[in-house]
Amino acid sequence: MDHQITLQVDGERSALTVDTRTSLLDALRERLGTTSAKKGCDHGQCGACTVLLDGRRVNSCLVLAVTAEDQEVTTSDGLAADGPHALHEAFVDHDAYQCGYCTPGQITSAAGVLAEAAQGWPSAVTEDLTAERTELTDAEIRERMSGNLCRCAAYANIVPAVADVAAAQGVRA
Amino acid sequence: MSALSERPLGAVVGAAVPHEAAALHVTGRALYTDDLVGRTKGVLHAWPVQVLAAHARVTAVRTDAATDVPGVVRVLTAADVPGVNDAGVKHDEPLFPDEVMFFGHAVAWVLGETLEAARLGAVAVEVDVEELPAVVTVRDAVAAESFQGGQPTLLRGPDVEEALAGSAHVFSGEFEFAGQEHFYLETHCALAQVDEDGQVFVQSSTQHPTETQEIVAHVLGLASSEVTVQCLRMGGGFGGKEMQPHGLAAIAALGARLTGRPVRLRLNRAQDITMTGKRHGFLAQWRVGFDDDGRLTALDATLTSDGGWSLDLSEPVLARALCHIDNAYWIPAVRVNGRIARTNKTSQTAFRGFGGPQGMLVIEDVLGRCAPTLGFTAEELRRRNFYAAGQDTPYGQPVRHADRLATAWQQVLDSSDFSARTASVEAFNASSAHVKRGLAITPVKFGISFNFTAFNQGGALVHVYKDGSVLITHGGTEMGQGLHTKMLQVAATALGVPLSRVRLAPTRTDKVPNTSATAASSGADLNGGAVKNACEQILGRLAQVAAEELHVPAADVRFVDGRVRGLDADGPSLPWEDVVRLAYFSRVQLWAAGFYRTEGLHWDSAAMRGEPFKYFAYGVAAAEVEVDGFTGAYRVRRVDIVHDVGDSLSPLVDLGQVEGGFVQGVGWLTLEDLRWDERTGKITTSSASTYKLPSFSEMPEDFRVSLLDAAHEDGAVYGAKAVGEPPLMLAFSVREALRQAAAAFGPAGTSVDLASPATPEAVFWAVEAARAAEGAHVRDGGSAPPQPQGPPIRPESERVLGQA
């Protein structure tokens, strides 16, 4: 069944007609030509398609495009709207990628992690569940980023890249 | 120091520069093949018609119902092939088969206006089959004598039977270990177009554009000059895109040619896993001899690789396995047989290390199992058997720089505080009943170059424009290994200009022809040599121009950091741009095609003798693990690595390769558990939900990596060694640490068999066996493994199409 929707992606509004079963990822890539978010598995298992939906990270392959109406969709490219984001710079400084295919998803996911920590959302490894802000230790970063696979295994560099930005944003000592 | 390896003043190689596409990678603006679809008009989408049987004869393919599906444009079948119906180079891989050889084999492809239309069309294609008996496991293949390809034998030294008879200790055993799914995060993809003149242009996620071009040409019945293949970059390759992209590119090209429209073929993840080849699993059967001092006296082994349904690269993979079964160890008498099982599975292919890891795993497993039985620590047993200066490998190649192995070993012992930590592991184990630790150290020696000598050539094209800017293209492909970054550094170094002056254009077959696969870790060696050669041709001409202007002999002209001068660093100089402009107006050619071939290699694959490798890369790793005796679950507490990359071309890139290779190796050996349903032949681990890949959670808690100092390599460009594959095998340290931790649950001196991958479940069973003091299945004595008598590997087996 086709449905007319308007998507707000990286600050731009676009109207399009989609089959209601279309994933947000396919709407972005196949319909809007926005290719920052990548398709690694299409099943919510790899994180390559991660985008922010009103600032919260989601696997865009698991979100129906029709449900993303009226929400702000942000890809890693969108984070660079006003020049490189601190995460972009930290990833370059730490050489936190190899083939780069997982990277936009790692960055949007990390942006989501920083926001979660700032709001005190606990994870499976959080000790103080009542803290107003969560301290993003290495263990927290690993746990929270564990849904983003990197087959090149740049993990050892992604953790310090995220940690740097966390420290700069006051969610890490 | 050779002219090839010498670094000039102010070299840009060796600087820790970011990846050339760093800025594009972080935003996601870097384009991969499938990202081009939205930029291309009128694209058709391809979907495979997969048959769900492991082995069957196709009796009919009816496409009428499919063409009636709205949006379906055409169904491609064998009848549409104008050239040769073959996706490979050995004429054993029909592109549209009439015999289904593995579960999920595609027999036809549907082109649709949308992916959805193509998918529905594929469902509507009716395929009649007659099922045939299938061989799924390697043991079934052995029982059924289902083999393919050559059966090489590596022989060296005194008669193995006699050497074993004279050995103080003889053991025998078996070891069957799993392959590995590449799971490059970007699945296979091709986008084909045909221009107004019939020229075919295929953009493909391929490690081997030249071979993709050749296969597309022979499927379409065209000359190579009528087909151009471009690879922008890959979202990971790991060997999985060395041969496997060709048939997929050919389908897209065939569709484009028949419809006149661009065709996109992108496998989804399940299709990629069910249809494309993986690392070969092996069955190893062996006998080994030691003297009373723990020195290896003889090895008698038979390796049977699981090749899947067609040969693909199985023969050279097997040859490399045989050439690496010695790893770092001197074995006086060697008899190693190899053979390739033909099974009804995907056609197994190259994967980082290309058989080397499999060969090395066998000897490391032998040493790990035998050490307790011989009464040595594993560390001591390994060190006692290291190659010494003057010794050569079983195939007759001197082991140059064997001392680096000992150096790296000592560095890791020191930096990891090995002996003190061994003591604390023992103390911990003595006081902990249910959780045990293990600490192990293992070496890597890995031969660099393609075994097949002819492949060791590289090409490049370097343009200097009138304004002094430089554009390079080379024959290698970028898959994240940092090759393009290194090539930019090489060009800037060779021309003596700042890195910012040099740009790189994507890899295409109409820029640099007849390239070798970007594989065997050799990308930087071969293409770097070619880039340097092209730059030197240009500099030779520019030196004449500058000499006249500077009034110095041409031989004295130096190009340093964007300026051109004589020998005197403080003497008169000219900006690079001025010299270039002068040269142009003097009608001097400002571009050059560069070429490189690795000298001094020779290899006889029938005899399995020669010097196939330019040099060896070395590395050592120590790993500490902790195992929970209730569940077999484990963590990697700390890893220390010293790895030999020669004089690094690009240290950031190289460290990333070492870390990433190690982790991928840990994945192969401990997590990634490929399973097939042995009844139906269906692969049951066809997604990341059932196939466990290394994630952030499995990173070593403490990970220390350094590069070996003073490691100049005379025979390679700017003294650097290859780095893509060797670090993968540093992961043996984790596997051996797990074995030792499992052994600690049993009485002292327990020998442990460990399955591979050593998943928590496998470790649990190893712990149970150790607790029951069952002893490992290493037998004292034992008889010879099977001695296959097949034909040797023909040198042709590695040749590409048209040369056979």
Ligand code: FES
């Ligand atoms: S593509 Fe969405 S999680 Fe993998």
Ligand code: FES
């Ligand atoms: S950089 Fe290649 S998958 Fe992460």
